[in-house]
Amino acid sequence: MSRATRKLLLPGTMVALIVAAILLAPVLPLDDVRAMDVPNRFAGPSGAHWLGQDEFGRDVLSRLIWGGRASLFIAVGSALAAAVIGTTLGLLGGFFRGLTEIFTVRAAEIILCLPPLLLALLVVTILGAGTWPLILALTILYTPNYARVAYSATLQIRALDFVTAQRAMGTHPLRILVRTILPNVLPPLLVQMSLVVASAMVIESGLSFLGLGVVPPTPSWGLMIRGARGAMDVAPMLLVWPSLALAGTILSFNLLCDRLQAVLDPRSVTAGGALWLRGRSGRRDAPSVPGTKDATTETGTAPLLEVDGLSIRLDNPAAELDLVREASFAVRPGETLALVGESGSGKTISGLSMVGLLPDALSVGGGAAIYRRRDGSAVDLATLSEDEFRALRSAEISMVFQDAAAALNPVTRIGEQVAEAIRAHGGTGKGSDLDARVVDLLRRVGIPEPERRTRAYPHELSGGQRQRAMIAVAIANNPRLLIADEPTTALDPTIQAQILQLFRDLKDQTPEMGLIFVTHDLAVVAEIADRVSVMYAGEVVEEGPVAEIFERPRHPYTAALIASVPEGGAERLTAIPGTVPQPRDMPPGCRFAPRCANARPECEKRPPPSEYPTPERRTRCIRWQEVT
Incomplete structure (x- = not known):
């Protein structure tokens, strides 16, 4: 297990426990969240009620766990929906530019002119309070954030040589977007995901606190904070539990996405590559290198x-x-x-x-x-x-x-990039033949242990080895x-x-x-x-x-x-x-006349x-x- 992967254990365990508790709520031995015991309202913790009872005598622990289902479902659901829509808009706008950029990224940025909470209030007011209107409001709210992040990253990636090479080989634009650009822009999108989940949970809790979010009797952490506000003098712990749950969940998700960014980026991993790419090392049948003819048609020293x-x-x-x-x-x-x-x-x-x-x-x-x-x-x-x-x-x-x-x-991986250059020009053959050809090319350009280097990522090679791998790609088809x-x-x-x-x-x-x-x-x-x-x-x-x-x-x-x-014996340099x-x-x-010691007036008149x-x-x- 790599060091980056080990860093996932703590936040991963925390998020797993929170999600497991929320998902298993229907099968856990919890009290009915709607059952009221008014005579025992504001009762403290006991064997029957571990976190006490609220202002209506309902079990706090049950409402805390069931309330997490609503808060987390709204936050994660809206974050994922906004991620899919916003990332698609950003990729398309950044790659194709022109009118596509105007109708995708620039159109989405209009939403950024509106204050976030007021926009959510507007949507909820029009559609009414409830879970699905709130998800729709938050999706609209956060889509431009993803679009801008994806757009900015795509602009940087599309100008690099490996994307130019993909376009030069005739790869379909959608394949370039999905297989080449999206994996490279994924790390900043994950950071955006953690920020959106945290922000969405805060806004959901705020709207529920105002009575415009989750509708009672469905529990949510915002509703629990709202109910505990009027009983702070009598039972202050009623405010502490949902606040701790909200803050702890946000912190856990932020920490997980931050660590996940390092794990998913192969440029910061040196042992086996990124987690999401490790299952893609299987070989597939591919054409071998087509044979080449001797240059017997050349006559004399005619220029190539x-x-x-x-x-x-x-x-x-x-x-x-x-x-x-x-x-x-x-x-x-x-x-x-x-x-x-x-x-x-x-x-x-x-x-x-x-x-x-x-x-x-x-x-x-x-x-x-x-x-x-x-x-x-x-x-x-x-x-x-x-x-x-x-x-x-x-x-x-x-x-x-x-x-x-x-x-x-x-x-x-290096081997896949060399093989891609070979496959681009057709031919027939089996996957093992192609693999042997790739290894032979890496050996030909002097890369040590070519069998192992075929599975390496560029960041795992030195500068000289990367240049040799680039030469191997260039000479792949002789x-x-x-x-x-x-x-x-x-x-x-x-x-x-x-x-x-x-x-x-x-x-x-x-x-x-x-x-x-x-x-x-x-x-x-x-x-x-x-x-x-x-x-x-x-x-x-x-x-x-x-x-x-x-x-x-x-x-x-x-x-x-x-x-x-x-030169070694020169006392001073000539500039x-x-x-x-x-x-x-x-x-x-x-064009050299202004800097030339031999220039004459006629040099400045015509080329x-x-x-x-x-x-x-x-x-x-x-x-x-x-x-x-």
């Missing part, structure tokens, strides 16, 4: 991917902005191309455009990206629809994201083009070296695979890349073989980047003056054309001969 004049645009109603302008680069089979540049230069969105995963506000504004498939046919990635991209992702083109912690679903978006940025130097070695091993094992490696680390470029494309402010300013560019850069920005790398211009304030000419110092080199600088 050839990007020509690619522009990526921000769709802004006020003004359209090109975040990437006329970028051109190519990668051949078996070649590693590095995309290098400062943050904000357009490296990542260029990679995302190759797999059709640009954010909603961005779109391809021009140019072409010709990719040659396994069968030898060519397709323009810049013109594909979502369905067409879905057929290429993972099977032909795959991507390793920068943050593995955000790219992996925190409530799904893609011909792999795009790695700064996969070593958040890792320490030792783990960085291991991940780089892993990429080299993958290239050796699949020599026909092309690799686009997005990075800002020139040391990584020198170690892993064959060719390099240097990007600045959304433009490719220089491209060529790594050795040649490092030996003799032909663009001032490339030269400045190389000079800014610290590039100024900052990268904002998309709205791009210079009309060369420089592409120059070719050698057939393998390209630069966007009119003074490239003077750079080095």
Whole structure:
């Protein structure tokens, strides 16, 4: 039993005893709650009446237990009803946004403008006092609370990479909501549940105290407090018992939900995962990985991917902005191309455009990206629809994201996430074959004890192991083009070296695979890349073989980047003056001109054309001969 599970024992036992006593009230040897013994009114505790008798001579213990049935039924019933309705509204509004958000979350928030007690009084006044009108009133009252919590959590989760991956694989939106997003937003909903139950019990007791809740002779704790108010001088304990029952029940439920939050969240459990997920480890039949063909259709050194004049645009109603302008680069089979540049230069969105995963506000504004498939046919990635991209992702083109912690679903086991990538592209096979394939993939990327790690959650792996698991998902279907978006940025130097070695091993094992490696680390470029494309402010300013560019850069920005790398014998660091211009304030000419020591007036007039110092080199600088 894990530590988190042991913490459930005390609140779980308390709630279990309260619920058991209330549910077993009909079979317990209790006095009739309606039987009055007026001559013995206000009698103290005795063998026949353990907690004494009330103002009408009725047994206090019997009314306390039976009163709990009404109070708890109303509180829990309204909390559950509000949870189902509010969570559904929040999930739909947060995931689909737009008009769906207006008709779900925003419409529900109108209720928040009304004071809670006055709203409950209004509903009860219209429908009359009683149990069911009170449940309806409290359900209406608390639905917006659940909707807002679910909506806020959904907005955070839907932007993460593992949800994007689900959508990219064509998973039905309702399945994404139920299987992926709901488990991740469940912990805050449980906290909300405890708050709602407590608040509902207080409001029910208050309305019953005012005579607008539970109708006599049905007992409730609010009615008992109301009756004891007039007898405080004679029998003060009549007020103590229902108050203790109300406070104790609220405290027990709050404590239970607080502990349950830790148990149900697999990110805080390291022994076997969350309780509600432990029964989902059974294997199921699933298709095996489809076979892949050798790249025998390639002729010569024809590019695997050839990007020509690619522009990526921000769709802004006020003004359209090109975040990437006329970028051109190519990668051949078996070649590693590095995309290098400062943050904000357009490296990542260029990679995302190759797999059709640009954010909603961005779109391809021009140019072409010709990719040659396994069968030898060519397709323009810049013109594909979502369905067409879905057929290429993972099977032909795959991507390793920068943050593995955000790219992996925190409530799904590693093995299941790898298997999901395999199943997304069809085929036939048995569950055991799929399991063996998953284990083989984890072993291939260097994860120790892969049989055991298939059952681990992402939080149970180290940063380097999470990145390896992300790579296993990316190569699950043997893609011909792999795009790695700064996969070593958040890792320490030792783990960085291991991940780089892993990429080299993958290239050796699949020599026909092309690799686009997005990075800002020139040391990584020198170690892993064959060719390099240097990007600045959304433009490719220089491209060529790594050795040649490092030996003799032909663009001032490339030269400045190389000079800014610290060296052991340097007395001081060399910095590039100024900052990268904002998309709205791009210079009309060369975008690097405001920071360039070699700039001349003509550099600021018009964008420089592409120059070719050698057939393998390209630069966007009119003074490239003077750079080095």
